[in-house]
Amino acid sequence: MAKTILITGGAGFIGSNFVRLMLGKYPDYNIINLDKLTYAGNLENLKDIQSHKNYRFVQGDICDAQLIDGLMQDVDWVVNFAAETHVDRSVDDPFVFTLTNVIGTHTLLEYARRHRVKGFIQIGTDEVYGSVETGSSVETDILDPRSPYSSSKAAGDLLALSYHTTFGMDVRVTRCTNNYGPYQFPEKLIPFFVTNALEDRELPIYGDGRNVRDWLYVEDHCDAIDFILHHGRAGDIYNIGGGQEMENIQITDIILKELKKPETLKKYVKDRPGHDRRYSLDISKMLKLGWKPRHTFDAAIKETIQWYIVNEQWWRNIKDGKREFKDFKDRWYKER
Numbered sequence: 406m407a408k409t410i411l412i413t414g415g416a417g418f419i420g421s422n423f424v425r426l427m428l429g430k431y432p433d434y435n436i437i438n439l440d441k442l443t444y445a446g447n448l449e450n451l452k453d454i455q456s457h458k459n460y461r462f463v464q465g466d467i468c469d470a471q472l473i474d475g476l477m478q479d480v481d482w483v484v485n486f487a488a489e490t491h492v493d494r495s496v497d498d499p500f501v502f503t504l505t506n507v508i509g510t511h512t513l514l515e516y517a518r519r520h521r522v523k524g525f526i527q528i529g530t531d532e533v534y535g536s537v538e539t540g541s542s543v544e545t546d547i548l549d550p551r552s553p554y555s556s557s558k559a560a561g562d563l564l565a566l567s568y569h570t571t572f573g574m575d576v577r578v579t580r581c582t583n584n585y586g587p588y589q590f591p592e593k594l595i596p597f598f599v600t601n602a603l604e605d606r607e608l609p610i611y612g613d614g615r616n617v618r619d620w621l622y623v624e625d626h627c628d629a630i631d632f633i634l635h636h637g638r639a640g641d642i643y644n645i646g647g648g649q650e651m652e653n654i655q656i657t658d659i660i661l662k663e664l665k666k667p668e669t670l671k672k673y674v675k676d677r678p679g680h681d682r683r684y685s686l687d688i689s690k691m692l693k694l695g696w697k698p699r700h701t702f703d704a705a706i707k708e709t710i711q712w713y714i715v716n717e718q719w720w721r722n723i724k725d726g727k728r729e730f731k732d733f734k735d736r737w738y739k740e741r
């Protein structure tokens with residue numbers, strides 16, 4: 406079906422895993438990876454496939470209308486991963502979230518429309534449903550985003566869906582739970598705690614540590630997007646999750662136990678403002694369609710921890726080498 410796919414944000418965590426999946430699975434697809442290479446983008450994530458004959462990397466911003474106009478001429482499908490993604494940073498510096506997640510998404514949609522691109526997948530998050538004290542969110546629930554990150558992602562979702570309703574464009578929106586796995590920027594909970602523990606540094610736990618998230622191995626997320634690309638329907642929304650809800654403190658204990666590190670590394674810190682208590686997704690729509698996660702949390706978290714042990718240089722280059730990492734983390738936790 407699809408021939409040339411524009412993948413945005415393909416130098417980030419999930420995007421790079423998705424680029425690798427597409428190139429390996431579909432030898433006749435051409436992949437254009439458009440990424441601005443913000444602090445979170447990293448070409449090291451794609452080293453093994455950078456010279457693949459069906460792959461082209463373009464450094465650029467999804468807000469750059471002229472660039473997007475030019476790129477869309479050759480494109481059949483767009484999969485939009487590009488985003489500002491760290492909730493803490495959206496508390497610290499919210500405006501860039503609106504620029505990329507709203508204006509950037511809108512720019513992609515508009516030029517995809519003008520060039521009659523066949524389809525557009527907007528990669529979204531479960532955080533748009535807001536904190537769910539009981540039960541689980543279904544695709545038709547009212548959105549209740551509460552952070553600048555989730556609000557900007559909700560705006561992107563709604564713009565995308567409006568392009569289906571108004572212009573008849575084939576737009577599909579995904580909403581996924583927390584991912585973990587190889588190449589995740591080490592500011593996010595699991596790689597941050599794994600690498601801190603490896604360095605015998607403290608693991609800063611927000612509030613009482615009892616916030617609940619559902620966790621999905623990144624390869625399962627990429628499989629789900631592939632499934633939606635090939636079997637989804639125009640205008641539909643798809644919840645994607647692992648069915649592995651856990652409190653942050655449980656994740657912390659699993660990491661410490663796996664690495665044989667002491668409990669004394671746990672440090673409770675002042676909670677993040679507006680910290681949602683629980684996200685929970687009902688994924689029965691995807692299960693009915695025939696997708697299901699292939700990895701269990703128990704096995705995949707071990708594999709993930711092992712990956713960070715083996716690939717120490719990868720995360721050291723970020724933690725020790727990228728000023729944007731250290732400056733932000735040092736300041737953020739000093740305030741807590």
Ligand SMILES: NC(=O)c1ccc[n+]([C@@H]2O[C@H](COP(=O)([O-])OP(=O)(O)OC[C@H]3O[C@@H](n4cnc5c(N)ncnc54)[C@H](O)[C@@H]3O)[C@@H](O)[C@H]2O)c1
Nearest residue numbers: 414416417418419441442443445446466467487488583584
């Ligand atoms: N990580 C998760 O747990 C999770 C869960 C659900 C949904 N999502 C969504 O999946 C997508 C990817 O998340 P991730 O964790 O891989 O993010 P990430 O932060 O690791 O990567 C984001 C990528 O987007 C690029 N980018 C940022 N702004 C850009 C711009 N203006 N133009 C072009 N490129 C830009 C960055 O350089 C980076 O390579 C996001 O849309 C995110 O909202 C993530």
